[in-house]
Structure formats: C-alpha cells, structure tokens
Amino acid sequence: MNDQKVTKNVKEIKVDLDKCIGCRACEIACSAFHSRPRFGATNPARSRIRVVIDELNDVYVPIRAGDYTPAECTGRHKYTINGKEYNECSFCGVSCPSRDYFKEPDSGLPLKCDMCEEDPTLSEPWCVQVCRCDCLTYVEREELVEAEDEPRGEMELGLESLMNKYGVEKVLDAVARVSSKR
Numbered sequence: 001m002n003d004q005k006v007t008k009n010v011k012e013i014k015v016d017l018d019k020c021i022g023c024r025a026c027e028i029a030c031s032a033f034h035s036r037p038r039f040g041a042t043n044p045a046r047s048r049i050r051v052v053i054d055e056l057n058d059v060y061v062p063i064r065a066g067d068y069t070p071a072e073c074t075g076r077h078k079y080t081i082n083g084k085e086y087n088e089c090s091f092c093g094v095s096c097p098s099r100d101y102f103k104e105p106d107s108g109l110p111l112k113c114d115m116c117e118e119d120p121t122l123s124e125p126w127c128v129q130v131c132r133c134d135c136l137t138y139v140e141r142e143e144l145v146e147a148e149d150e151p152r153g154e155m156e157l158g159l160e161s162l163m164n165k166y167g168v169e170k171v172l173d174a175v176a177r178v179s180s181k182r
C-alpha cells in the first residue's frame with residue numbers, strides 16, 4: 001500500500017443529456033478511431049461509447065465504457081424516466097458478463113474508453129469532436145490523489161476475460177498452438 005500523494009491529470013467528458021439527439025455519430029467516430037488500420041472501418045459494436053435510445057420517451061443517454069468486471073453485481077437499482085422503468089444495467093458502463101455491450105464482438109475481449117490516447121495528443125477525443133449538439137464537453141483538471149499501485153494493463157485484463165469466458169485450459173491450448181506456429 002502506498003500513501004504518497006501525487007498530482008494526477010484527470011480527463012473528463014461532461015454529458016448534457018438535454019442536448020443529445022441520439023444521432024450515434026459518437027459511436028461511429030469511436031469505432032473508426034479504434035479500427036486497424038485507423039479509420040479503416042466503422043462498427044458501432046466495437047465502439048467504447050454507446051447511446052441508450054428510447055425515441056418514444058425522447059430519452060438519449062451516451063455512456064462510455066468503463067472497467068471490466070469478471071462477475072455481474074448483485075443488488076441493482078431501478079430508474080424511472082418519463083414513466084418508463086430502466087434497470088441499472090441500462091446505464092452501466094462496465095464490460096460485464098451479464099450482457100454483450102462493451103465487448104469486442106469477435107473475441108469477447110473487454111472494451112474500455114481510453115480517452116483516444118494518441119501521440120501527438122488530440123485536442124479533444126473523437127466522440128467530442130463529432131458531437132454537433134454540444135452534448136459532450138471535454139474537460140481536463142489536476143487533482144491530488146493517493147499514488148496508485150501499478151495499474152493492470154489491457155493485455156492482463158484481456159487474458160483474464162478470455163479465461164473467464166472459455167476456461168483456463170482452452171486459452172492455454174490456444175496460446176500454445178499460436179506459439180508453435182511461430
């Protein structure tokens with residue numbers, strides 16, 4: 001455990017729900033930015049932001065992908081908006097076994113918003129740049145926080161999620177097969 005304080009650059013995307021029209025341009029832009037080659041394809045299923053759309057009730061809620069969890073949570077809330085009831089999963093940004101959202105469609109690997117980290121740094125993340133309704137606003141600020149232990153990388157989380165999905169043996173078999181072809 002580390003009790004040192006460090007300055008952290010906190011990046012936020014503020015969401016003004018009153019301005020969202022559910023156009024899903026943010027989903028398209030995010031999937032294009034993260035495709036290989038970059039901007040080579042669009043597929044909202046690969047986006048790290050998804051827009052919950054309920055046209056009848058005029059409800060549009062953009063949600064960015066957060067952390068991966070190997071287990072779904074218990075004890076959920078319910079939300080009622082304009083008379084329609086939603087459960088907590090509706091607005092949750094977690095890549096979770098309870099549903100297919102925020103998972104790479106082919107591999108099942110978890111997707112997480114990375115704020116479009118790029119070198120050189122973008123002026124604003126892509127979802128913010130393409131949102132013509134000013135629903136999304138990018139904000140940066142400095143915050144004094146506890147020094148964190150080494151964060152877990154995407155590779156480690158990806159392997160963990162594959163093992164949870166297919167079992168350790170199948171994943172190890174696949175790794176052995178790939179290695180032997182080299």
Ligand code: SF4
Pocket residue numbers: 019020021022023024025026027051060062130131132133134135136
């Ligand atoms: S681009 Fe903006 S207005 Fe369109 S769905 Fe995304 S957040 Fe909403």
Ligand code: SF4
Pocket residue numbers: 069071072073074076088089092093094096097098099
């Ligand atoms: S999607 Fe979110 S709210 Fe629903 S079970 Fe998973 S972690 Fe919990």
Ligand code: SF4
Pocket residue numbers: 029030033047048049064065112113114115116125126127128
């Ligand atoms: S900040 Fe970048 S990675 Fe995150 S949802 Fe927006 S476009 Fe996708």
